[in-house]
Amino acid sequence: MENESGKPRIYILLGPTAAGKSAVGMEVAKRAGAEIISIDSMQVYRGMDIGTAKPSAAERAAVPHHLIDIREPRESFSTAEYVELADAAVRDIVSRGRLPLFVGGTALYIKSLVYGIFEGPSADWHFRRRLRAEAAENGSEALHARLADIDPEAAARIHPNDLRRIERALEIYEKTGRRPSELRQEWESGSQRYSTAMAGLDVAREVLCDRINARVDSMMAAGWLDEIRRLVAGGGLARGPSQALGYAQLARAAAGKMPLEEAVEDIKAKTRQFAKRQMTWFRGFGDAVKWVKVGADEMPGAVAKRVVSAFGIAGDGAGERR
DSSP: OBOTTSOBEEEEEEOOTTSOHHHHHHHHHHHHTEEEEEOOSSTTBTTOOTTTTOOOHHHHHHSOEESSSOBOTTSOOOHHHHHHHHHHHHHHHHHTTOEEEEEOOOHHHHHHHHHOOOOOSOOOHHHHHHHHHHHHHHOHHHHHHHHHHHOHHHHHHSOTTOHHHHHHHHHHHHHHSSOHHHHHHHHHTSOOSSEEEEEEEEEOHHHHHHHHHHHHHHHHHTTHHHHHHHHHHTTOOOHHHHTSTTHHHHHHHHTTSSOHHHHHHHHHHHHHHHHHHHHHHHHTTGGGEEEEEEOTTOOHHHHHHHHHHHHTBOOSSSOOBO
């Protein structure tokens, strides 16, 4: 379905981890006549089910889902590949008279889907080798501090341990003399690839933290540690999936290199920190996102009604816009 510009109309439901996006997204899809396209960088991997809170087989049977279980965990998967496959899914869904509903929290995928992939200058491998030597000697935190002096906004969006993104941001500044955040703002101010409606789930910080802690406990009870053992025995994880929340800690615990209780507490802490960073990234979308407040004990169906209204769709299963 297209708007006046001729661009397909897509709908994006975003929010931090444990905000309840999957459950609300299911209800929105049922009301709006939509199919769900995952916008989660880790749900693309087969076998990473419990730790990524992947929709169950029953949920995927009730509402069609796309871009889940499309790669082996020992394979790499790029943002460009995601956008290409997402575009194909949108075309397929729209051709059948359904609405494409993206659900997830991977900010880079969302940005690239809506605005296109930010290319920037080509790689400078001499500069990168120098940075990596510095990181080996002083730690990636030292490079992150340098980036914070140059571009506080970019540094706020990048974890101090994410050497790859830190070095890319410093490389952009080195080669252009301009802050990466400024270049991204110019890029994002350009034409959007789709006609887009975005809604975000806004959960009070203390409620979200409680949900995160409870969800990690639930995942452990569901057999997350055994899932890690199966993945390791099956060939291990590529660099990308190995960075999924909790997988590194549990892999160490499974190998006897870290007490399990300590691993679980570290996962909870890291997940709470990640959720905070996610909200910083999402706030960067500005007024493009219509935020929907979520009560502590509110049922997904009640939240979905407000999301459907924020999207401006009929919500009667027909998939027609108001």
